[in-house]
Amino acid sequence: MSVIVTNLKRRFTEDGPPAVAGVSFTAPTGAITAILGPSGAGKSTVLRLIAGLEEPDEGRVILDGEDVTDTPVQKRGVGFVFQGYALFGHLSVRENVVFGLRVRDVPRKEAVARANDLLHRVQLDGFADRRPSELSGGQRQRVAFARALAVSPRVLLLDEPFGALDAGVRLELGEWLLRLHDETGLTTLLVTHDQPEAFALAEHIVVLFDGFVAQAGKPAELRQRPADDRLEAFLRVVSRGARSPA
């Protein structure tokens, strides 16, 4: 299940530069690909274009060989974890996870069984009847994962998944994400502005600057052969070695 985007363009304002100015890359099947860049580089917009939450001005989105550019977001079969999790505050944790199955008319019993199974997988067994507001940040994040996984998505799209958490929880959840990924083998795209995080989690990294792909490749390639001075400066944080790649 690869994700290919070709020459994606998206402009939000009449004047000023486009948010995404012609982005092409391939996220390989079964791998975690990080979309890395400073804030304002267009990372989140690229992810939203892949999900179908934005329509591109130009370019195509291809999921596993199928052109989905004109497929509405409801039918794309992607799992999306939002930056702020976007949990439904008026529903319990279980009802949040069940939601995507119920709108697909999966029988209630089956949906609940699947939700319970997923909540077990994300280690939230005792929390099914709580409201999201009663959970910690890390717990909410795992509910968001369970909810995204419940609909058996073709790819998993994560928008700054650890952005709202403090450092200790980030580290812990990063390791948890790697384990989860090992189990599911799901093609995963992860947007982050944090270089060490990208290098710790991803097998493939796409660096975006100003709406363009500055460089894409394996972490080792990027570190050893940065394309230009700006990339070198941007990635220097990592070579100082905060964390080692997984």
Added chain:
Amino acid sequence: MKKSRRHGVLPGFGPALGVTLLYVGLLVLVPLAALFVKTAGLTPPEFWRIVTAPRALAAYRLSFGAALLAALLNAGFGLLLAWVLARYRFPGRAFVDALVDLPFALPTAVAGLTLTAVYSANGWLGRFLGFTVAFSPLGVVLALTFVGLPFVVRTVQPVLEDLDAELEEAAAVLGASRLQTFRRIVFPNLLPPLLTGFALAFARALGEYGSIVFISGNMPFRTEIAPLLIVTKLEQYDTAGATAIALVLLVASFLLVFTINALQRWTRRRAGASTVIGRGFRRAPALSDSPALRRSLVAGAFLLLALLLFVPLAAVFAQALRKGPAAYLAAISQPAALSAIRLTLLTAAIAVPLHLVFGVLTAWLVAKFRFPGRGLLVSLIDVPFAVSPVIAGLLFVLLFGRQGFLGPFLAAHDVKIIFAVPGIVLATIFVTFPYVTREVLAVLEAQGNEEEEAALTLGAGGWQTFFRVTLPKARAGILTGAILCNARAMGEFGAVSVVSGHIRGVTNTLPLHAEILYNEYDLTGAFAVASLLTLLALVTLAARKFEEAREKAR
């Protein structure tokens, strides 16, 4: 040390509490107590006979039934208007957004006057209808729908605007259609404010008087609402009977206030629960409503507003100018009209500054300090909103009227309050009580204490902190409060009507003067006076919008 720890570090608790208790006590509590004491003078069987008399029962039925129907209509209309205003950008949106508040700013007498003219059998719109609206129970529903229109819009719209786009996006990514998303995600979030708005509209409709006296025809058993029955009994010098009916209405209003407070707490909890951390994205184009749906909803909103607001508004000026500008000018420059203008200005000139001083102080006390009875104090501040204006007037008749508690004393000293200017001023002060406090309180609570604490650490004293930090911060609330307070003071009808005695040239305010002219079949005169009040309402709305825009630009 102990004291400051209990109430927070900010100074000024003691004096503020003292002044506030005096302010709330004298202007709200004492008048309310008069009602209960007076009712206690009745034996239970007497009381029961009055409040269950057939005519009273018919009045409750109409009051509650029409108020419920109007509130239900407003729930639907309000949801439509809130959705259109929060979600769509269309030509005239700012205009619609401003005009939705017209029923808050327009004196109810003017609303009644113009709705009657527009919807009577030969009126602009009434002639196209195959049924009677004016002078029938339907007219009562129409007027109550008018006065309650803004409530649901103003409770639902901010929640809808703050509802994070990510929630709907999450539902869409999970496969939910637009309809499923609305039904299962958006609507549950709107339910608490919708119910709050519904209850507010219901409470407002239950006490409404000014617009109804014009449009209903006031026929006992058919179009006589409970507040009108109170006035009728008062006019027949049946104070005890009026008080008993008033108590029934008052208890119903208080129950509604408690419900509303509970609903508002629920709304806040729900809003807190759905809060999403992260930057707000623009709503995804893939998730916006289809152009056809958007167009029909906007068209529906315009049609609704045309029928309820635009046409009646235009009718005021058309009727006023029907006999030409000369007749118009003559009508508003009669001695009686000029004296009504003077009295209206005088009343506002007393009520507004009074509430400005004490309202700001009360808001400061409630916003900055925690103390036992604080919740009760907040509820008491809102009481004048819940009480029917007619009851507000009655309270002062019970205190200062000829048969009132202080009547004999006042008569002995030849002081006249009821059927005189002081009564009008007092009744106006009562009904305008909450505006300044509420607006300032909202601003202060939104801002927190950090800036005051910073001032204290920099060595500013209590008064310095208040005048140099808190007051400038609360500027927007103070101005908005004053604008709203002024509009209500100048436009109040029911309360003033009860205490005025309608002495032309002496105790007539502008709204009362309009009623007298109307009852004398001087339509041009009545609408000329109404047009002045309408201009006041439009200026009020414009001033408020201007203030909001200024605040946003900062």
